[in-house]
Amino acid sequence: MGGIISVSGWVELGLLTSPHPLCYIYYLRPSSLCHAEDWLSVCTMPSKPAPIKKSPAKKAADKAPEPAPEPAPVEAPPAEAPPAEAPPAEAAPAEAAPAEAAAPGGEAPAEEAPAPAAPVEEAPPAPAAAPAAEEGATAPTEDAPADAAPAEAAEPAVVEEPPKAPTPPPPAVPTSAPRDVFVEDVNDSNLTINWTTPETIGDSGLDGYIIEYCKSGTTDWVKAQEQVTPANRYCIKNLTAGDLLQVRVVAVNAAGRSEPGTLSEPVPIREVVDRPKIRMPRNLRSKYVRQVGEQINLVIPFLGKPKPVVSWLKDGQPLDTKRVNIRNSEKDTIMFIRQAEREDSGAYELSIKVDSFEDKALVTLQIVERPGPPTSVKLVDSWGFNAALEWTVPKDNGNSEITGYTVQKADRKTGEWFTVLDHYHRLTATISDLIMGNAYSFRVFSENQVGVSDSAAITKNVATIQKTGIVYKHPEYPEHNFSEAPKFTTPLSDRAATVGYTTRLLCSVRGSPKPKIEWMKNQMIIGDDPKFRQLANQGICSLEIRKPCSFDGGVYTCRAKNAQGEAIVSCKLEVKQIIIPEKGK
Template sequence: MPGKPAPIKKAPAKKAAEKAPEPAPEPEPAPVEAPPAEATPAEATPAEAAPAEAPAEAAPAAEGEAAPAAPAEETPAAEGSPAAATPAAEDGAAAPAIDAPAADAPAADAPAADAPAADAPADAAPAEAAIVEEPPKAPTPPPPAVPTSAPLEVSVEDVNESSLTIKWKEPETIGDSGLDGYTIEYCKDGTSDWVVAQEELIAANRYCIQKLTTGDLLHVRVVAVNPGGRSEPGALAEPVPIREIVARPKIRMPRALRSRCVKQVGEQVNLLIPFLGKPKPVVSWLKDGQPLDTKRINIRNSDKDSILFIRTTQREDSGVYEMTVKVDSFEDKASVTLQIVELPGPPASVKLVDTWGFNAALEWIPPKDNGNTEITGYLIQKADKKTGDWFTVLENYHRLTATISDLIMGNSYTFRVFALNKVGMSESSAVTKTVATIQKTGIDYKPPEYQDHDFSEAPKFTTMLSDRAATVGYTTKLLCSVRGSPKPKIEWLKNQMVIGDDPKFRQLSNQGICSLEIRKPCSFDGGVYTCRAKNEQGEATVSCKLEVKQIIISDEKSK
């Protein structure tokens, strides 16, 4: 009957297990779709029979994993059928399960396990189960190739009436698939018909497009190609006219402007920069990358030069001025650094650090405003509180600390500091808030005792009188020098007779130099002249002979 379970005999299974000393050969793997659903444990039955309605729980085999048993819930078996006896094969292999018509038994073709259910008696010998192998996995396909990024910095290298040479840099991102090459395309301005310039891809970063028509205005772009396809194009910023450039633009920067142009606040700036280029170049200026303020800065351009003019400079005019000269797609750039300077501000503060002995230590902070140029030094002055007059003690001093020495004991001093730069000295100064007082110490000064020196000396002539010859009618002078202390009295004598106040003679004595002037002497003025010097210590004389000659005129000359 279809609803009656078939009895299962254990003895043949045990006997089959004893006859199978070797494990059964592995059958071909079959898909097992039995889900791990909770199985209802079978009730303990006598050894002669077991109910078929309860699914047998899979028990692990002693020497291997048992294959899951097919559910026998809706598979009736008649007495005496092969399923009831479950005899083992003579070669020790597990007997395959009989196909059941039930829909809930997807694993009917799987090999049955030789091991008994979990609730079967323990004396049943388990059999080895068949091992199921998984099919090999298919290999992972490689990722698809990706195009590169666009070529960089496409620019014109040369142009004439029939060709155009461009250059560029390789893309920033190339990728793992590499780079096959570049293709160059161009089209006329106003159209969208792009023409490929070369037949094959090129690997170089430079290409000359030839056989062009003079006067055309062309747009040019470069495309990088790899296994992933075409990249985004890198194009020229502006269309290029196909024509001959007679002279490329070139700025001839004067040597004086190549480093830096320094001007003081209020001065005039007039920079003339020549350039070359034909046809006439287009000139443009930028200050620190921004357009110029035309209200303050004037630009005058001609065919050969450009002039940057500022009537009255200010600090804000400092910066980097960039000049660009352009002819079609060719250009040249040059920059001028303009530095507007002025007097610096005073030091931020100055402080009296210490006072000892005849010294005072100062310390100050650099000025907040350096006049747009470096500080070259400092000037330090002191003032006595008694007089209030300022005196310079250090000039062109480069440090921020200083020690002022040789101060007067008992006086109080104030100090001030000026800042210096290449323009000059700051208009104001930083003054110390505290006063440096040089304390008096108990010193008894005893001046040294000196013996008075006696400078008294008798008169002594250091330069003697010399004999002289004079001509009648021509004034002559006698000279000598004398020393002595106290100052000696001078007298002149002629032939041992004191001359006195004779108006014919003029007597002088100055700083020891004695002179006697004889005005228009005659023949009677000749003789021996003596100079005599007297003082408290003694007397000295010196003499000479004066000869006065007469001029004789011959008779022939008189006639």
């Protein structure tokens, strides 16, 4: 905070720089009007700072040496006054300030700087200072008393912008009318209605709703409540039984009342014993399908008291009484068609109404018949014993979905038709296994849930199966090589024999061609020794040792050998001697 502060007798002027570069705040305190702590602030934001011209006397005063000020008696500041804060000493352009103030003690003002900040001067430690001298104004002398006010106190010029006129708010717009007003409940004295929020509400919002009613045949509308209600449901009480009332709902906001939303017809004030309720049979809840020419007799029961009003519509239009007969009673309604036609197909809407209460149900009736034949069928190609066909969907599907096609063929010689494909779903087919030398015609039937079409589409061209010479060639099979090196499938096992008792060694081998078998004892070929008997049958090899002695024990080897290789298997034979005790001898 910068400024000039004098003794209590002078007008004190303070300057506070604002964060905005072009905004200044001045503090004024007339000593003759208020206390020392009462400050007045003036804020100005000039649109464009004007340059300040200095007078010749001011320029001379700036160049003159600074005289030493005499100390003056200083009043003690009040305890409530906030301490003066020393702002940062920064140079500011002289033309940015509205008035040029001299520093205390006659110091020269700060030099002009290009920065757009306000001039800031340090607050002097001593409270005695001279007020700022304006252009053409004389400064008071030092000998003047401290409490004497200057003859003319120069105040800084305050530049204020004229206030702009506020933008007028847009005019309020009423809401649209409440929607879907209907009766929720009614008895001898009360009527409950319900409605939907308006489609457009507007900027001013929605204050609530007003419910009004009047007797049928009059125009005297009566408000049902004293204050607006914010809910979308209201019960009108204390009504007179037997009256026929018209009811409307009005939405209210700051712009006023909206267009009213009214009930479709007047409501009689009376007790409804049983509300209307349609009890739709299970077989009528889905599509009801019947064939052309059949009789239709639909009985639909319902509830309602007093006797409800029954009405029928077909596809949103009244029924043709020449085609459809309707018979109503207090408990059910009957729709009767003597002989159904395809034109009778459609959506039949049943409505049961008691006063303002209503129940509706929908019965979908579909009258079907056999479809027509495919639009066209043609022979695309024939090769070998095959023929390719193609056809298009029928123009008349019999008011039902096409479920398949039946394809038949006929030999031109006999003319008899045979079914080739049944319940076929595609529009193209290939017929195979035709007889060579014959010519064939084809026809296609369409099919739906009722049955097969009465007629068929027949091909114009004939598929002729040409005779061609056929030469049978025997298949050639490569010979399999069954050659295999010998391999023992059952090896020899170590044995123990008794002296004098014949024993036998066994093993099995396979190989192709049949391997040659050799037996060895301790790596020596046995050969044709009569003590040993060698046998080989179906791959089973055996070596019989007749009445062996203790010298016949050792390692026996069997070797199988053919052109593919050889295999060896060995075992150990131990011959034991029987020891007879002496007493036995």
